[in-house]
Amino acid sequence: MDWMEMSLRDFQSALASSSPTPGGGTASAVALGQAAALTCMVADLTIGNDKWKDGWKCAENAQSLAIKIFTEAGKLAQDDSDSFDSVMESFKLPKSTEDEIQSRRTAIRNATLQAALVPYQTAELAYSLLAVLPELAKRGNANAVSDVGVASLLASAAAKGALFNVDINLQSLPSEMVGDLAQKSEDLLEKSRLLSKESLKEVRDRLK
Numbered sequence: 062m063d064w065m066e067m068s069l070r071d072f073q074s075a076l077a078s079s080s081p082t083p084g085g086g087t088a089s090a091v092a093l094g095q096a097a098a099l100t101c102m103v104a105d106l107t108i109g110n111d112k113w114k115d116g117w118k119c120a121e122n123a124q125s126l127a128i129k130i131f132t133e134a135g136k137l138a139q140d141d142s143d144s145f146d147s148v149m150e151s152f153k154l155p156k157s158t159e160d161e162i163q164s165r166r167t168a169i170r171n172a173t174l175q176a177a178l179v180p181y182q183t184a185e186l187a188y189s190l191l192a193v194l195p196e197l198a199k200r201g202n203a204n205a206v207s208d209v210g211v212a213s214l215l216a217s218a219a220a221k222g223a224l225f226n227v228d229i230n231l232q233s234l235p236s237e238m239v240g241d242l243a244q245k246s247e248d249l250l251e252k253s254r255l256l257s258k259e260s261l262k263e264v265r266d267r268l269k
Contacts, residue, residue, distance in 0.1 A: 064091070064142065065135040081149065086141035086180045089222035093187050094134035096215035099208050100127035100190065106202040116200030123193040123201075130186050134219075137183045141226070144176040174238055177230035180223035181242065184249055187220035191256035198263035210264035217257035224250050 064072055064083055072091070076083050104124035107113045113120075151168040155161045191213065198209040227246045231239050 064138050082142035082145050083138070084142070084145065084226075085222055086145070086176075086183070086226040087138045089180065089187075089219045089226070090134050090138035090141055090183045092215045092222065093183055093190070093219035094131055094138070096187070096190055096212045096219060097127040097131040097134060099212035099215070100124070100194065100197065101131065103197060103201050103205045103208050103212070106205050107197075107200075110202060113200070113202045116197070116202070119193065119196040119200050123197045126189060126193055130190055133186060134183070137179060137186070140179045141176075141183070144172065144179045147172040148176050170234055170238060173230050173234055177227045177234075177242065180226040180230075181246065181249075183223035184220045184227065184246070184253070187216045187223065188249055188253045188256070190216045191220070191253055191260065194260040195256065195263050198260050198267065203267055206264050206267045210261060213257050213260035213264070217253060220253040221250065 064075070064087060067075070072083070076088060100123050104120040104127065107116045107120035108124070109117075148169065151165065151172045154165040154168055156165050194209055194213045194216070198206055198213070201209060224246050227242070231243050231246075
């Protein structure tokens with residue numbers, strides 16, 4: 062199932078169902094796509110408008126990044142569901158012999174690690190989008206500054222939601238497989254939080 066080919070209503074119905082996919086990781090990637098789309102809109106409303114010429118450069122940078130993220134977020138939404146489906150499938154592998162038990166355990170761990178790596182990619186992209194939003198909020202078209210605020214909130218939710226999915230998958234893995242991913246996840250969460258806070262401050266300042 063390609064979630065990006067669904068209508069919004071159908072996707073929300075799938076999300077509301079008891080099926081394990083789509084879940085929070087997919088929803089986080091979709092939120093990131095929405096944040097990127099709003100960023101593109103604000104950039105479009107800024108570039109070429111002489112009144113906001115001071116913001117053209119940052120708008121061009123934001124737009125270039127957001128276009129790439131818009132496409133990648135859709136792919137990550139699907140990858141997230143696929144990776145979790147792989148985890149579920151690996152649990153169905155036979156376990157009648159010691160070799161089968163070992164093979165099954167390895168498959169579960171590998172699939173679970175992939176299910177952590179996909180949302181981590183979502184969080185990284187969300188962070189990169191959050192990094193361009195404070196300046197866009199400060200210099201972009203003031204009539205659309207509230208949309209920058211919504212983009213920041215969505216990107217922040219995408220990062221935080223994705224990292225929840227990283228953390229829950231890492232819990233069941235041995236430390237040698239996790240490496241420094243848990244620490245990187247924690248650091249990325251804090252950096253994303255600070256950037257979102259900065260964006261929202263710029264938005265509120267221009268709304269005064």
